[in-house]
Amino acid sequence: MTGVTVxxxxxxxxxxxxxxxxxxxxxxxxxxxxxxxxxxxARRDGITCVDTLDELASARPQLIVLCNxxxxxxxxxxxxxxxxxxxxxxxxxxxxxxxxxxxQVVSAGLGDCYVGAHPMTGTEHSGFEAxxxxxxxxxxxxxxxxxxxxxxxxxxxxRMITEGCANRCIVIDDTTHDRAAALISHMPHxxxxxxxxxxxxxxxxxxxAALAAGSWRDMTRVALTDPQRTRAMVDEDAENVQxxxxxxxxxxxxxxxxxxxxDTQAIGTFFSHGQPFRDYKAACVHDxxxxxxxxxxxxxSWRSQLLQSARQGEQLVALRGDMRAVIERHPAVSV
Amino acid sequence: MTGVTVxxxxxxxxxxxxxxxxxxxxxxxxxxxxxxxxxxxARRDGITCVDTLDELASARPQLIVLCNxxxxxxxxxxxxxxxxxxxxxxxxxxxxxxxxxxxQVVSAGLGDCYVGAHPMTGTEHSGFEAxxxxxxxxxxxxxxxxxxxxxxxxxxxxRMITEGCANRCIVIDDTTHDRAAALISHMPHxxxxxxxxxxxxxxxxxxxAALAAGSWRDMTRVALTDPQRTRAMVDEDAENVQxxxxxxxxxxxxxxxxxxxxDTQAIGTFFSHGQPFRDYKAACVHDxxxxxxxxxxxxxSWRSQLLQSARQGEQLVALRGDMRAVIERHPAVSV
Numbered sequence: 001m002t003g004v005t006v007x008x009x010x011x012x013x014x015x016x017x018x019x020x021x022x023x024x025x026x027x028x029x030x031x032x033x034x035x036x037x038x039x040x041x042a043r044r045d046g047i048t049c050v051d052t053l054d055e056l057a058s059a060r061p062q063l064i065v066l067c068n069x070x071x072x073x074x075x076x077x078x079x080x081x082x083x084x085x086x087x088x089x090x091x092x093x094x095x096x097x098x099x100x101x102x103x104q105v106v107s108a109g110l111g112d113c114y115v116g117a118h119p120m121t122g123t124e125h126s127g128f129e130a131x132x133x134x135x136x137x138x139x140x141x142x143x144x145x146x147x148x149x150x151x152x153x154x155x156x157x158x159r160m161i162t163e164g165c166a167n168r169c170i171v172i173d174d175t176t177h178d179r180a181a182a183l184i185s186h187m188p189h190x191x192x193x194x195x196x197x198x199x200x201x202x203x204x205x206x207x208x209a210a211l212a213a214g215s216w217r218d219m220t221r222v223a224l225t226d227p228q229r230t231r232a233m234v235d236e237d238a239e240n241v242q243x244x245x246x247x248x249x250x251x252x253x254x255x256x257x258x259x260x261x262x263d264t265q266a267i268g269t270f271f272s273h274g275q276p277f278r279d280y281k282a283a284c285v286h287d288x289x290x291x292x293x294x295x296x297x298x299x300x301s302w303r304s305q306l307l308q309s310a311r312q313g314e315q316l317v318a319l320r321g322d323m324r325a326v327i328e329r330h331p332a333v334s335v
Numbered sequence: 336m337t338g339v340t341v342x343x344x345x346x347x348x349x350x351x352x353x354x355x356x357x358x359x360x361x362x363x364x365x366x367x368x369x370x371x372x373x374x375x376x377a378r379r380d381g382i383t384c385v386d387t388l389d390e391l392a393s394a395r396p397q398l399i400v401l402c403n404x405x406x407x408x409x410x411x412x413x414x415x416x417x418x419x420x421x422x423x424x425x426x427x428x429x430x431x432x433x434x435x436x437x438x439q440v441v442s443a444g445l446g447d448c449y450v451g452a453h454p455m456t457g458t459e460h461s462g463f464e465a466x467x468x469x470x471x472x473x474x475x476x477x478x479x480x481x482x483x484x485x486x487x488x489x490x491x492x493x494r495m496i497t498e499g500c501a502n503r504c505i506v507i508d509d510t511t512h513d514r515a516a517a518l519i520s521h522m523p524h525x526x527x528x529x530x531x532x533x534x535x536x537x538x539x540x541x542x543x544a545a546l547a548a549g550s551w552r553d554m555t556r557v558a559l560t561d562p563q564r565t566r567a568m569v570d571e572d573a574e575n576v577q578x579x580x581x582x583x584x585x586x587x588x589x590x591x592x593x594x595x596x597x598d599t600q601a602i603g604t605f606f607s608h609g610q611p612f613r614d615y616k617a618a619c620v621h622d623x624x625x626x627x628x629x630x631x632x633x634x635x636s637w638r639s640q641l642l643q644s645a646r647q648g649e650q651l652v653a654l655r656g657d658m659r660a661v662i663e664r665h666p667a668v669s670v
Contacts (some may be wrong), residue, residue, distance in 0.1 A: 011413075014537040027417060031649055070367065079387045079549050083619055091450055094670065101556065103405065108591075112548070118546075120546050120547075120548045121548065122548070122549075123545055123549075138474060140546070142546060146627075170542060170545055172542060176542060177546075178382065179537075179539065180537075180539055180542045180543040180546050181546065182499040183533065183537055183543045183547070184532060184534070184543045184544075184546055184547040184550075184551040185546075185547075185550050185551065188530060188550055188551060188554045189550060190587065190590055190605075191526060191530070191554070191583075191587065192550075192592070193605065193606060193609060194583055194586040194605075195523060195526070195584060196609035196612040197605070197608045197609045197612070197669070198518065198579065198583060199518060199519070199612055200608060200609050200611050200612050200668065200670060201608075202514075202515075202518055204514065204515055204646060205612075205668045205670070206647060206648040206667050206668055207505065207507060207511060207515045207645050207646060208515040208518045208519045208644070208647055209510075209519075209612070209615060209668055210475060210505055210645065210648065210665075211453075211455050211475070211477060211515050211516065211519055211520075212455075212519040212520075213456065213457070213519070214457075214559045215519075215520050215522070215523055215524060215527075215556075216400045216523060218519065218553040218556050219523045219526070219527060219553065219554050219557070220612075221550075222550045222553070222554070223481070223609060223612075223613075224613050224616055227605070227606040227607060227610075227613075231602060231603070231606045234507070234602075235592070235594075235602070236429075238594040238595075241591075241594060242590075242591045242595050244590075245587040245588070245590055245591040245594075246587075246588065246591050247533055248530075248533060248584075248587050248589045249583075249584040249585075249587040249591070250584075251529040251532060251533065252529055252580040252581075252583050252584040252587075253580070253584045255525055255529070255577075255580055256577045256578075256580040256581050256601075257577060258575075259570075259573040259574075259577040259580075260577050262571075266469070267566060267569075267570070268465075268566070270525075270528065270529075270532070271562040271563070271566045272526060272562065273526060273535060273536075273564065274531035274532045274558060274562075275537050275562075277531040277534055277535050277540075277544070277555075277558075278558075278559050280532070280544060281559055286391070288664065296519075296529070303529065304468075305439050308539070310542050310545065311461055311539060311541055311542060312541060313541040313544070313545065314347070331543055332541050332547075333534070333535065333540045333541055333666065335397065335535060335540070
């Protein structure tokens with residue numbers, strides 16, 4: 001990323017960690033935060049901090065990464081829209097939902113310069129004080145594109161990830177992202193919250209809490225984080241979360257029925273059904289030498305080529321000139 | 336526990352760890368396993384290993400702890416019944432369900448010398464090779480009693496825990512134990528399994544698996560352990576698990592309905608409902624100097640006194656002569 005300037009909007013947990021990780025890896029990072037309290041430390045980490053969004057935009061960074069809270073997104077976009085040099089600057093973000101952010105970006109008239117992104121990292125803490133460039137060591141990102149996404153702009157975001165961060169990514173569409181995020185994060189957060197609600201309502205709650213060991217602790221950890229943040233995440237992906245909650249309710253009811261009727265076959269099927277995922281996890285442990293292949297991308301179909309690759313469990317580790325993608329093959333969940 | 340002999344039946348993960356922990360803390364431990372492969376290492380750890388249950392019973396240990404798998408329990412009990420010196424030996428176990436074990440003990444005609452026990456420790460591994468005396472450092476046990484439990488026999492088990500293991504315990508009845516265990520362990524294991532089944536059935540399972548981060552890893556960890564062991568645990572506590580699965584299905588359906596209808600009040604209530612548990616967990620972090628009190632126990636009501644104490648979040652750390660219990664006060668889930 002020599003010579004590339006990355007602008008970071010919002011030095012919270014993710015923005016702060018990303019800015020510090022990029023700076024430590026040699027990128028020029030310029031950052032703005034709505035309050036200046038992180039600036040002293042950020043400057044020691046080699047980050048150029050500015051007092052206004054105007055200053056940030058005027059530096060004409062190749063990339064601006066919106067790391068502000070999702071609820072501040074419409075405001076940020078409307079403030080940035082008149083300031084950005086659209087020819088030079090590509091816009092991306094790190095939000096945990098992608099369909100909604102793209103709608104907001106399009107509404108602000110910035111759709112042309114936008115490519116979505118979501119780094120799969122974080123902790124239960126928040127704020128610059130909790131930031132840690134190590135959060136971006138070996139991180140995997142989702143990049144989201146649509147039919148109108150320009151390849152050069154995609155390349156700018158992908159190279160920040162693969163070169164600037166030395167990370168990997170998969171390239172998918174917003175809908176696929178938001179469904180997958182609902183499955184592996186948003187819906188499970190609701191399930192964890194339902195578990196602590198069930199304990200809270202139990203007359204023997206203190207006995208249950210005393211006896212709780214590793215399984216309970218792990219399954220409820222995310223219910224202990226800020227419930228308002230979780231709520232926002234669920235609200236923003238409500239349609240997908242709702243569908244998955246009904247699937248889960250149905251699965252749990254069917255197990256209850258099988259237990260009630262002593263249906264040993266149904267119980268056996270329930271416990272063996274997820275074996276492909278167990279096998280996949282076991283294979284991942286031994287996945288020490290992933291195979292790399294170079295895949296030529298076609299101008300008309302690079303989006304679907306990369307989506308198909310992601311569906312097979314492959315990850316993008318580099319992009320060469322002439323639209324050549326370097327792909328790593330990883331274990332897949334084989335049903 | 337000077338002069339006390341503890342007999343251990345079954346040197347698996349829990350039996351092996353307990354035997355080694357007791358021996359390291361100065362108890363005389365005599366052990367039998369259905370296969371002799373752990374004996375060489377166990378003897379190095381100061382454990383007396385014997386080849387038959389007859390030899391174990393003939394040593395007339397004050398306490399025999401059944402650490403065999405639950406499915407072997409009826410067989411073990413019928414083999415031990417004619418061998419045990421009932422005047423000397425008290426019988427206990429470490430099974431994760433207590434009502435079923437008591438039924439089996441009573442069926443074997445050993446009800447008079449039985450006190451139930453369940454140490455809240457373990458790992459996802461099994462077998463003596465995976466045993467670790469450190470599993471019993473600072474462990475909490477449940478002791479289960481019924482109306483017929485003799486105080487002296489209870490004392491024998493409680494002192495193995497508080498003196499022999501330097502552990503703590505709570506004293507409850509089988510029903511309360513099995514309901515609480517279903518809530519904090521057995522039902523959550525089903526939920527974790529349902530989560531991996533949901534991923535397995537998703538057409539974008541590889542994308543979801545790639546994006547999965549800490550919340551998914553924690554919430555599905557227990558679904559990766561031996562599904563047959565989980566199934567056995569669920570089968571043995573089927574009635575309680577079934578009830579709780581229906582509660583969970585209902586909770587998840589209500590959130591889905593609220594998301595569908597944009598019922599912000601219901602969603603708000605859902606996310607705030609478990610706040611007493613979050614507050615309790617926060618209080619536990621600062622619970623560094625628990626208050627200890629001495630509680631005189633009454634011959635007619637010691638069981639209900641100790642159950643009431645457990646319901647308030649208290650734990651038993653020692654038993655003195657003249658029926659005096661030393662109790663530690665811990666934070667409670669205050670609704």
